[in-house]
Every structure is written in structure tokens, then in C-alpha cells.
Amino acid sequence: MIPGSYFFILSVILFVLGVIAFFVKRDLLTQFLSIEVMLNAGNLAFLAFARALNSLHGQVIVFFIITVAAAEAAVGLAIILLIFRQKKTIKSEDMNLMKG
Amino acid sequence: MSYFLFFLLAVVCVGAVLGMIFSRNQAYNALLLVLAFAALGGIFGLLSAPFIAVVQIIIYAGAIMVLFIFVIMMINLRVGIPAEKKKWTIYLSVILAVFLIVEVIIAAKGSFQALAAPGGEEIASPKALGNLLFTEYLYPFEITSVLIIAALVGAIILVKKKEKG
Numbered sequence: 001m002i003p004g005s006y007f008f009i010l011s012v013i014l015f016v017l018g019v020i021a022f023f024v025k026r027d028l029l030t031q032f033l034s035i036e037v038m039l040n041a042g043n044l045a046f047l048a049f050a051r052a053l054n055s056l057h058g059q060v061i062v063f064f065i066i067t068v069a070a071a072e073a074a075v076g077l078a079i080i081l082l083i084f085r086q087k088k089t090i091k092s093e094d095m096n097l098m099k100g
Numbered sequence: 101m102s103y104f105l106f107f108l109l110a111v112v113c114v115g116a117v118l119g120m121i122f123s124r125n126q127a128y129n130a131l132l133l134v135l136a137f138a139a140l141g142g143i144f145g146l147l148s149a150p151f152i153a154v155v156q157i158i159i160y161a162g163a164i165m166v167l168f169i170f171v172i173m174m175i176n177l178r179v180g181i182p183a184e185k186k187k188w189t190i191y192l193s194v195i196l197a198v199f200l201i202v203e204v205i206i207a208a209k210g211s212f213q214a215l216a217a218p219g220g221e222e223i224a225s226p227k228a229l230g231n232l233l234f235t236e237y238l239y240p241f242e243i244t245s246v247l248i249i250a251a252l253v254g255a256i257i258l259v260k261k262k263e264k265g
Binding site for chain 2: 006007008
């Protein structure tokens with residue numbers, strides 16, 4: 001059986017790659033995609049601990065996280081679409097409405 | 101055998117996310133993430149969570165990423181995002197990433213003992229999962245349905261074109 005720490009290390013690597021992608025990328029859509037990567041890394045950590053502790057509660061939490069991620073994706077994509085209609089761009093540098 | 105499968109899926113998953121970081125095309129980014137999430141579904145299966153693995157592939161790799169691809173097609177940028185001029189943000193984010201890895205490993209050092217425990221050999225059946233979901237987690241489950249309705253209505257209201265006059 002594969003030790004749970006392997007899965008945990010993989011989830012840490014995925015989370016950090018998501019953080020890097022969020023900071024390196026310059027368009028809202030790809031940044032949103034990297035948030036999804038981070039959520040999935042969290043899911044993987046939950047499942048690794050759920051198996052190690054021999055409890056099903058971690059799996060239930062993952063189920064809820066996936067559902068909430070679906071809702072979040074729907075609303076976030078609607079907002080990105082609105083921004084594109086108003087500003088004709090989705091580069092994150094152009095979102096400077098609040099800049100004094 | 102399971103080690104081989106794990107490393108294969110892990111390499112596919114990390115490689116797809118790395119490809120997303122280096123690629124400039126948004127449609128390719130989304131397709132690479134479909135690959136990454138499908139591989140992650142396989143890894144969930146290795147973690148004796150078959151139901152979550154199937155949900156991951158159907159909902160994440162299927163529904164959510166198709167939603168992203170729809171929006172990418174609606175936005176339809178003729179010119180791609182130009183190359184990043186400020187190099188220092190990239191270096192800064194790599195430094196941040198190294199610090200983050202070290203920090204998480206240190207923070208979770210105490211729980212590696214728990215992770216090494218051999219518990220959970222048996223496959224967690226969907227039946228047991230459903231039992232837990234509809235007894236102990238019944239209220240969160242019902243509240244989630246309200247959340248989804250709210251998100252659906254909100255998204256439709258946001259994107260709807262205003263009628264003139």
C-alpha cells in the first residue's frame with residue numbers, strides 16, 4: 001500500500017504550483033483555473049488524511065468542496081464575462097478601477 | 101503495480117499543471133487542466149475513495165472545465181495575452197513557492213506519523229458514504245442545494261443582457 005505521506009507531498013506540490021500560476025499568469029481566466037488547482041490539492045490532502053485516519057468524514061468534506069467549487073465556478077465565470085463585456089479585456093492589470 | 105500507477109498519474113498531473121504555467125493559450129490551459137483533474141481522479145481512486153474519484157471525473161473534468169471552455173470560446177481573444185514584461189514577479193513567486201513548501205512541510209511534520217498509519221485498507225463503499233451523508237451531514241447537504249440554486253440564479257441574473265426601453 002502506498003504511504004499517505006506520498007499523497008500529502010503531491011498535494012503540497014500541486015497547491016504551490018497553483019499559487020505560482022496565480023501570481024505568474026496575467027489573465028483572469030487562467031488565474032481562476034489556478035484557484036481550481038489549489039482547491040483540488042486541498043481535496044487530495046483531505047482524502048490522504050481520511051484514509052490514514054480510517055474515517056469517512058474526510059470524503060464527505062471533499063464531496064462538499066467539489067459542490068461549492070462548482071457553484072463558485074459558475075458565479076466567477078459570470079463575473080469574468082461581465083468584466084469582458086464592459087472593458088473588452090480580461091488582463092488583470094487593466095482592473096484598476098479602485099486605484100487612486 | 102499501485103506504485104507505478106501512482107507515480108504515472110502524479111507525473112501526468114504535475115506535468116499538466118506545469119504546462120498550464122508555461123502555455124499562453126487559454127484553451128490549451130483549460131484542456132491541460134482537464135487532463136490534470138482526470139489524473140487526480142485516478143489518484144483519488146488509489147486512495148480507496150471510488151465514489152469521490154467518479155465524482156471528480158464527472159463534475160470537475162467534465163462539467164466545470166466544460167463551463168470554462170464555453171466562457172473561453174465566448175470571450176474569444178483574437179490576440180493572446182502578451183508575454184510578461186516584468187520578470188521580477190516570476191522570480192518573486194518562485195521564492196514565495198519555495199518558502200511555502202518548506203512552511204507547509206514544517207507545519208505538517210507532526211502529522212506524518214498519522215499519515216504513515218496503515219489504517220483504511222478496505223475500500224470505502226459508496227453505500228457507507230451515502231449513509232454518512234444522509235444522516236450526520238443531512239443539514240449541510242440540504243444547505244448545499246440552496247447554495248447551488250443561489251449560485252445558478254445569481255449567474256443567470258449577472259450575465260443576462262438588459263432589455264432596452
